[in-house]
Amino acid sequence: MTTQRHQSIALRPGMAGFESRRLGLGAVAQLLGVPRLTVWWWVKTNKLPLMNTDAEAYWWWSPTQVYRWALEHPQLKLSGRVPLRYWPSAASAAQYLGTADLSRAVATRWRTPAGVVSVLWPLADGHQRSLKSWAAEVSPHGDGAVILVTNMFFRGPDIDGFLPGKPDDGDYSTIWAQLARVLGIAVPYWPAALRQPELIHAWQPGAAPVTAFARSSIDSGPLLQLAATYPPDDNRALVLINLAQKINHDAYRAADFAVQRLTESEHLEPDHLTMAAMPLEVPSADSDDINPVARRAAWRDVQARTDRLASAVMQLYAFVDGGTDLAASAAYQIDSSESSWAQEWAARLLPCARTAAHNMLHDHPETDALADPETDAAVVRKENGTLIAAIPQRLPAQAPLKEMIFDGPVWIRTADGIIWPAPRDSYYGLSWGYDGSGPGALALLIDQLLDDINSPGAADINGAPIGLEKLTSTALPAGTVLSRDDLQAAREDRFFPVFTTDDEEEDDW
Structure with a gap:
């Protein structure tokens, strides 16, 4: 040899x-x-x-x-080094070994003549680990096949294979048909919103699909708990329940979509997959089901609460909705030492009781709770002195626009001398110097504020006069101050700022 x-x-x-x-x-x-x-x-x-x-x-x-x-x-013990496509077809159904609890996942496991096959089901909490980490948990000795049910869902749910015996180079592609061939069964399937440990643990081969409540990766529990602190017909309870209903309806729709795709897909055969769970129907809900004035009043009251449950609810609301119905929603970090305008604004801030509105900005007990007396917007001061401010969606100003300062953030000065952070929508931010959504929203805001200082932040990015779009897409130096006349001229496409470099100034001299 x-x-x-x-x-x-x-x-x-x-x-x-x-x-x-x-x-x-x-x-x-x-x-x-x-x-x-x-x-x-x-x-x-x-x-x-x-x-x-x-x-x-x-x-x-x-x-x-x-x-x-x-x-x-x-x-x-080489089975953990062989992709699933090379495993032999089952002569009969593989032996079901039950489940194994992993970190943020549950594995269903089968024994075949070639080795153990583990199918990993990430739980419905929205958090995932790497396939390599899960493989090390379910197959510590590096044997068997490890299959991950992924979040991809185009022609049907996708799966990825991993070789636990080759953890540094173990990823490979596989399909449900190969998994079903190796196991000799139609593989049970749980839609993402139904991947709940108790449901997966309870499944047994041959079991009919169970009907269960689809869980969102967003926990609606705090909303319902806070609603329970109000009388059933209280407007605040109705608003909280409405948002919880919307979250849970969205989870139901996602699970129902998965069921429909599985039953209608031409790429999946009935002997490849079988539904292990079906979603319990949840009626639809939308924030427009409640009067907007009532919604804003309800969220204002919740923001003013000082208990931890209200803080958890406000953080959840900001994550889900962005704060559409809040008087001040988007958070902006401001260093008051960076500009005279920031210093002027910061000088008027007053200490106040810490509320859910402050915790929504920065949930740390060692920060100082402040308020802007002109807007009532919450502000927190971090230990290093940096301020985090809730930016108003509209200004309660009593005087018209005098000038705009292109700084961070954009500042507004009104004719009575008061400085304000420029109002902004809960979704669109404000910026300048390029062609994009931020400059588009800023151009619309300028157009609105020239007519009405109490106009809300721009809820769109298109439609401003061409002159204002030219202005906001220009790389204006930070600290540029434009008067009302400048802005009005730009709106009429009669004004465009021209800046000279130091070299140009020397040449002129």
Whole structure:
């Protein structure tokens, strides 16, 4: 055997022509993720038979031969190095081993003649770990097959394979048909919103699908708990329940969509997948079901509360909705030492009781709670002196616009001398110096404020006069101050600021 010559070809599953490659000792070692000396010893001791030779007396193996041989020798514990497509078809249904709890996932497990197959179901909490980490949990010795049900859902739910015996290079693609072929069953499927440990643990082969409440990755519990602190017909309770209903309806719709795609897909056969759970229907809900004035009043009252539950609700509301119905919603970080306008604004801030509105900005008890007396907007001061302010969606100003300062944030000065952070919508931010949504929203805001200082922040990014769009897409230096006349001229496309560089000024001199 020592006189034989062997080719070593570097290969990976998925490369073009992979199936037709001729593997020497080194390539077999790379394929199985073992030392070359180990493969040599297998050949030396006739554990790995020489399978093919060519005209030049080169001995070689095909990938299929190597993988089949590996699965036929379970004592070598190589199953965790073989992709699922090479596993043998089941002669009968695989033995169901039950479930295993992982970090933020549950695994359903089956025993086949080739090894244990673990299917990983990430839970409906919106958080996931890496497939490599999960594989190490479910297969600490690196054997068996590990299959992850992913979040991808185009023609049907996708799955990814992982080789626990080759953790540094273990990802590969597979499909439900291969998994069903290896297990000899239609694989049970839980839509993402129904991946709840108790449902997966309770499943047994042959069980009919259960109907269960679809859970969103967003916990609506705090909303319902806070609603319970008000009388049932109180407007604040109705607003809180309405948002909880919307969150849960969205989870139901996502689960129902998955069911429909599975039943209608031309790419999935009934013997590939079977539904393990169906979603319990939840009626639709929308914030427009409640009068907007009533909604704003309700959220104002919740913001003013000082209990921890109200703080949790406000953080949840900001995450789900962005704060559409809040008087001041978007948070902006301001360093008062960076400009005279920031210093002027910061000088009028007053200490106040800490409320849910402050915790929504920065939930840390060691920050100082402040308020802007002109807008009643919440502000917190961090330990390093940085301020985080809730930006009003509209200004309660009594005087018209006098000038606009292109700073961070954009500032407004009214004719009575008061400085204000420019109002902004809960969704669109304000910026300038390029073609994009921020400059588009700023151009619309200028157009509105020239006519009405109490106009709300721009809820769109298109439609401003062309002159204002030119202005806000220009890279104006930070600290640029434009008067009302300047802005009005820009709106009429009669004004465009021109700035000279230091070199140009020297040339003029």
